Amino acid sequence: MWRAFRRSEKDECSKARELLSGYLDRRLNSEEATRVEGHLKTCPGCREELESLRAIVALLHRLPEVAPSRSFAVAPVRPLPGRRALPALRFATAGVVLLLVLAFAADQTNQFQRSDPSTLSYGPAAMSYQRSEEEEAYWLVEGVKNSTDSPSGTPTPVNLVVPDQTDNVYVAVSSLSTSGIVWGVMEAGAGDVPQLVLTEGEEETGSRENTEEFAVLSDSGDTQGKFAANGAAVPSGLDSIIEGQEGSFLNILSSDNEVLYSFNLSDSRREVRAARENAWLRPLEYGLLGMAVLLGAATGALWLRRRRARAAEAGAGKN
Amino acid sequence: MDDIELIRASQDGDLDSFNELVRRHQKMAYNLAFRMLGDSQAAEDATQEAFFSAWKNVRRFRGGSFKAWVLQITANACRDQLRRLKRRPVVPLESLPYDPPALSTESPEDYAVRKDMGEHVQRGLATLSHEQRMAVTLCDIQGLSYEEVGEVMGCSVGTVKSRINRGRCHLRDYFAKMELFPPGLRHNK
Numbered sequence: 001m002w003r004a005f006r007r008s009e010k011d012e013c014s015k016a017r018e019l020l021s022g023y024l025d026r027r028l029n030s031e032e033a034t035r036v037e038g039h040l041k042t043c044p045g046c047r048e049e050l051e052s053l054r055a056i057v058a059l060l061h062r063l064p065e066v067a068p069s070r071s072f073a074v075a076p077v078r079p080l081p082g083r084r085a086l087p088a089l090r091f092a093t094a095g096v097v098l099l100l101v102l103a104f105a106a107d108q109t110n111q112f113q114r115s116d117p118s119t120l121s122y123g124p125a126a127m128s129y130q131r132s133e134e135e136e137a138y139w140l141v142e143g144v145k146n147s148t149d150s151p152s153g154t155p156t157p158v159n160l161v162v163p164d165q166t167d168n169v170y171v172a173v174s175s176l177s178t179s180g181i182v183w184g185v186m187e188a189g190a191g192d193v194p195q196l197v198l199t200e201g202e203e204e205t206g207s208r209e210n211t212e213e214f215a216v217l218s219d220s221g222d223t224q225g226k227f228a229a230n231g232a233a234v235p236s237g238l239d240s241i242i243e244g245q246e247g248s249f250l251n252i253l254s255s256d257n258e259v260l261y262s263f264n265l266s267d268s269r270r271e272v273r274a275a276r277e278n279a280w281l282r283p284l285e286y287g288l289l290g291m292a293v294l295l296g297a298a299t300g301a302l303w304l305r306r307r308r309a310r311a312a313e314a315g316a317g318k319n
Numbered sequence: 320m321d322d323i324e325l326i327r328a329s330q331d332g333d334l335d336s337f338n339e340l341v342r343r344h345q346k347m348a349y350n351l352a353f354r355m356l357g358d359s360q361a362a363e364d365a366t367q368e369a370f371f372s373a374w375k376n377v378r379r380f381r382g383g384s385f386k387a388w389v390l391q392i393t394a395n396a397c398r399d400q401l402r403r404l405k406r407r408p409v410v411p412l413e414s415l416p417y418d419p420p421a422l423s424t425e426s427p428e429d430y431a432v433r434k435d436m437g438e439h440v441q442r443g444l445a446t447l448s449h450e451q452r453m454a455v456t457l458c459d460i461q462g463l464s465y466e467e468v469g470e471v472m473g474c475s476v477g478t479v480k481s482r483i484n485r486g487r488c489h490l491r492d493y494f495a496k497m498e499l500f501p502p503g504l505r506h507n508k
């Protein structure tokens with residue numbers, strides 16, 4: 001019984017205490033106010049609670065206002081310089097740099113090089129010509145390919161092309177009408193005698209498998225250094241043979257001694273084909289580089305101005 | 320010029336008019352920020368942020384109490400600051416001294432007592448939750464009505480009442496714990 005009474009008294013107190021703040025502020029309705037006042041008359045604990053809250057509120061009311069040490073006036077906001085120009089400049093710079101990188105990469109990989117036919121030079125002048133690394137020099141020997149099927153048929157013009165290297169180079173016999181292509185390797189033979197080994201391969205694939213092999217032995221000291229087949233041809237032991245003839249002829253025979261290819265070495269000539277850069281490439285590269293530098297500088301300057309303006313604005317806002 | 324005229328001029332882009340409004344209301348906004356953050360630098364930043372935001376959004380102000388609107392923006396700036404301070408706490412809220420300006424009528428002893436009490440209030444406030452602290456500050460320190468507090472805090476009067484009551488009780492408990500009440504009011508919980 002006593003416990004139940006204590007519990008109800010406790011409930012009354014907690015209910016009243018919920019309302020004490022509102023009671024202090026006169027924010028209770030008349031019914032609540034009457035209930036609180038009734039309870040306060042009988043409960044010294046809640047009266048003390050009310051007084052302590054009143055003291056806190058009085059203390060808070062008495063707190064002086066804090067004075068700020070500065071004004072919070074808003075500084076006029078000037079549009080930041082280059083609001084529109086900066087993104088465009090950035091885009092342009094990036095584009096020019098990209099173009100420059102592409103141009104440079106293409107230049108490095110010789111994408112823009114071309115072989116200008118007008119730079120061909122023939123004969124003795126070309127022989128003494130000191131070519132640069134980019135240039136290409138080779139021996140060119142005109143000849144014919146005879147048709148093996150019909151000996152009376154018209155021979156087809158063929159060119160023997162020997163790049164101007166000392167050893168282990170490929171030579172190609174180009175023919176307008178033959179389906180095969182003859183590949184050869186110039187090797188340094190015994191006693192500095194150049195040895196030309198020709199093999200016939202597939203034109204389409206360039207494969208040299210299952211091809212007929214020819215061998216040419218030549219002694220040096222003839223016409224133009226590279227070819228001297230006069231009477232010096234020796235069968236290599238393979239089925240095919242090369243036969244030297246009167247004059248500077250390089251004949252390639254079939255195993256039936258049919259002359260398959262015939263080249264007149266005295267007509268051989270040397271060509272230098274200069275791999276030239278296009279005249280516009282350097283100006284383009286330097287132009288792009290210049291533009292990239294200018295645009296980069298303009299972008300950087302504008303960015304700095306914006307940053308300064310922003311910092312100045314933030315500073316003005318604080319003071 | 321009253322506030323309404325100044326607001327209209329501000330809405331037309333007149334910064335001078337807006338700054339006049341700032342001048343009129345900055346102390347109130349700063350006090351809320353100072354009580355909420357307990358640090359004068361943080362309070363200045365929040366107040367500046369609030370007025371800057373108010374200037375940017377002044378066209379959206381659709382009448383009503385400008386004071387409540389500014390306090391609402393300040394309250395939001397304070398919440399942002401508190402989140403930032405929570406992320407990278409610089410100075411704990413409780414340990415921030417503040418020197419109130421001395422009154423010409425008070426003795427140095429009275430000033431010392433008042434300063435001491437002010438610091439205790441600030442420390443006591445720091446023990447409350449953000450929302451209780453804001454409600455108590457707006458109501459008991461800045462003298463806003465429950466309705467105005469509700470407008471500033473964006474909640475109902477019932478919620479305001481409950482936050483104020485709990486806030487005061489916490490503050491009272493803090494004072495009791497620190498034995499700061501006058502002898503007649505010693506309240507031991």
